[in-house]
Amino acid sequence: MRNKIAVAITGASGALYAKVLLDKLVALKDQYEELSMVMSSNAKDIWQTELGNEDYKNYPFRYFDKYDFSAPFASGSARYNIMIVAPCSMGTLGRIAAGISDDLVTRAADVILKERRKLILMVRETPYSLIHIKNMETVTLAGGIICPATPSFYSRPQTIEEAVATVVDRALDLAGLNPSTFRWGNQ
DSSP states (O other): OEEEEEEEOOSSOHHHHHHHHHHHHHHHHGSSSSEEEEOOOHHHHHHHHHHHSSSGGSSEEEEEEEETTSSSSSSGGOOOOOOOEEEEOOHHHHHHTTOOOSHHHHHHHHHHHHHHHHEEEEEOOOSOOOOHHHHHHHHHHTTTTOOOOOOTTTTTTOOOHHHHHHHHHHHHHHHHHOOOOOOOOOO
């Protein structure tokens, strides 16, 4: 089976993480069969505020409304095998951890977890409260992967986009995709 990917963008600060992820997924189109995305209304507002545009509308992916439960990735039978939430707000994390499927983002995450497929949450908050940490533990115990939006610097990124890409590339690696990226020991 070729990869089917769902990307969710939630209302945490860090729209640049979503943009870099989408840009990289365009470049990796030979590594998946289908890619669908969903954004919360807060995510759209934050994208506009932080990036100054609505370029999320220009990507060649299937786009679904936050409350469209007829989206294919709302069911395990559609065989979506990867879901990346970037950035993932603490509210979204909490609803996923509690099993509250009140919108397409949380329903799709619930489906991915119940089907034992790859759920990668690029959480974006600082500092973490004990509630956040316990929610991350719950999602991890359920099979999800917490990939904090915490850049690395050993590749010596020169721009904010390059620093963000260190996290995005790690998430893509965790998803089983093969991005062209800095690899430790291959300097």
